[in-house]
Amino acid sequence: MANEASNQQGIDLRRLWRRFRPFLKKGWFLLVLLGLLGGAYGYFSAARSYTPMYRSEAVLSVTVSTDDNGGIAAYSYYYDNSAAVQAVEMFPYLLNSDVMRDKICQELGKDHINGNISASSISGTNFFVVGVTSANAMDAYEIARAVMTVFPYISSKINVNTQLVITEEPAYASAPYNEFTWQEDALRYAAFGVAAGALFLFLLSLLRRTALSASDVHQFFHVPCLAHIPEANLKKRSNQAQSALLVTRLASNGAFAEAFRNLRLKLLRQLKDDEKVIMFTSTLPSEGKSVSAVNTALTLASAGKSVLLVDGDIRSPSVKAVLGLKEHSSGLGALLQGGMPNLKCYEKTSLYVLADDEGVEDALHLLNHEHLSRVIEQVRPHFDYIVLDTPPCSMMADAAVFAGVSDRVVYVVREDYAAVSQISDSVSALNDMGSDLAGYIFNRAKKSSSHGHYGYGYGYGYGYGYSYGYGYSYGKYGGYNYKKDDGYRYGKDE
Numbered sequence: 001m002a003n004e005a006s007n008q009q010g011i012d013l014r015r016l017w018r019r020f021r022p023f024l025k026k027g028w029f030l031l032v033l034l035g036l037l038g039g040a041y042g043y044f045s046a047a048r049s050y051t052p053m054y055r056s057e058a059v060l061s062v063t064v065s066t067d068d069n070g071g072i073a074a075y076s077y078y079y080d081n082s083a084a085v086q087a088v089e090m091f092p093y094l095l096n097s098d099v100m101r102d103k104i105c106q107e108l109g110k111d112h113i114n115g116n117i118s119a120s121s122i123s124g125t126n127f128f129v130v131g132v133t134s135a136n137a138m139d140a141y142e143i144a145r146a147v148m149t150v151f152p153y154i155s156s157k158i159n160v161n162t163q164l165v166i167t168e169e170p171a172y173a174s175a176p177y178n179e180f181t182w183q184e185d186a187l188r189y190a191a192f193g194v195a196a197g198a199l200f201l202f203l204l205s206l207l208r209r210t211a212l213s214a215s216d217v218h219q220f221f222h223v224p225c226l227a228h229i230p231e232a233n234l235k236k237r238s239n240q241a242q243s244a245l246l247v248t249r250l251a252s253n254g255a256f257a258e259a260f261r262n263l264r265l266k267l268l269r270q271l272k273d274d275e276k277v278i279m280f281t282s283t284l285p286s287e288g289k290s291v292s293a294v295n296t297a298l299t300l301a302s303a304g305k306s307v308l309l310v311d312g313d314i315r316s317p318s319v320k321a322v323l324g325l326k327e328h329s330s331g332l333g334a335l336l337q338g339g340m341p342n343l344k345c346y347e348k349t350s351l352y353v354l355a356d357d358e359g360v361e362d363a364l365h366l367l368n369h370e371h372l373s374r375v376i377e378q379v380r381p382h383f384d385y386i387v388l389d390t391p392p393c394s395m396m397a398d399a400a401v402f403a404g405v406s407d408r409v410v411y412v413v414r415e416d417y418a419a420v421s422q423i424s425d426s427v428s429a430l431n432d433m434g435s436d437l438a439g440y441i442f443n444r445a446k447k448s449s450s451h452g453h454y455g456y457g458y459g460y461g462y463g464y465g466y467s468y469g470y471g472y473s474y475g476k477y478g479g480y481n482y483k484k485d486d487g488y489r490y491g492k493d494e
Contacts, residue, residue, distance in 0.1 A: 039190035042185035118131050127167065208419070211415065221437065247261075278385060314359060315359045325344060372401055406435070
């Protein structure tokens, strides 16, 4: 039981770190900024509280006289250590007396003493040091000289047999004795700033509820995970980088290609004979649905199936960019506007592509169930499978229209990307429409394998939002070249 609890704790710590790490990568500049601000605050705080102090010192010796020959004043002086200690002990009391302070002020010509006077004995000797500290170097020096001037009075108060001899005159302090040490304060406040920033990012990471593993997705999907697609690291966000993310480009025995071959096998086992239309969607853009749809179509074509790949994102087409196609073509957008389609055969395979060069305007009015179902029904007899790359579910109602003409839906979930609440809402919407979910793809999984890490970076965005619901009606079938006897005419561009 103890081992089990320890294991669970380790898993929780790893999950916390995995949630925190993206925030740390993106918010490192915040930590640097807060560290710099904290260091600057520490510096200015130390500078504001720093007062340079100057010290002027004088060294005195203590001698004691003895009276020999019965009262004749014949002095023989000897050094007495205890006398020095006694002088030091009495010195503060004398200085604090009103008479002594008045004499020093009189000597200075001021009404107060701008400094502190202290005395300390030198151990093992009959010397003691009188020191004056002040924020003003000249004041410290002048006070020390004043003390030395009135020292006979001090001497007489200590002991009549004691004499104080100045062995070292006070000196003017050219530099403060207390250095300006700002480094410790700056480092302390800089560390506090970094720690505060890290805590802020950590709290944000706790609020971010995303899918970190396939088990997190199972709470929304009561369907199998069709594939774990490993993450890769293609730095360039270009068409070349996107076209490199193909099972036909990457090593055939790599984890990336193997994942899509397994996906194909699982799909083929599920699909019935009359189920041909497979829709790919996701919660948000940049989750990898286009790459997933393209590679699934490629693996189906490699198995000898005739496949039509339709770029259903007529607002922002991306299929051609993933495939690296540059030739002009007209796709679903042009078709819905009454144009003729121009199917592209991909590299002499059994994969045909129906994709537009650019996005179309007024997609909301073009897409409706009646028009789209007619298009699908006309092309269905000519292909073994039709793969639809559709817009994200949570951003627009286009996915709802495509779901109505699809036999199966494959949902793409990018690891640690969309919020679980968004995933749940999108899946619920698909279920409410009666969509048949084949399963989900857990994409860009950050798990190492024996083949290493694969990765890709790509993305596109939407600068608009639409709500569900299409209440638009059209007259005839948009002027498409449609005949009752031979159906919709389309041509394959070999």
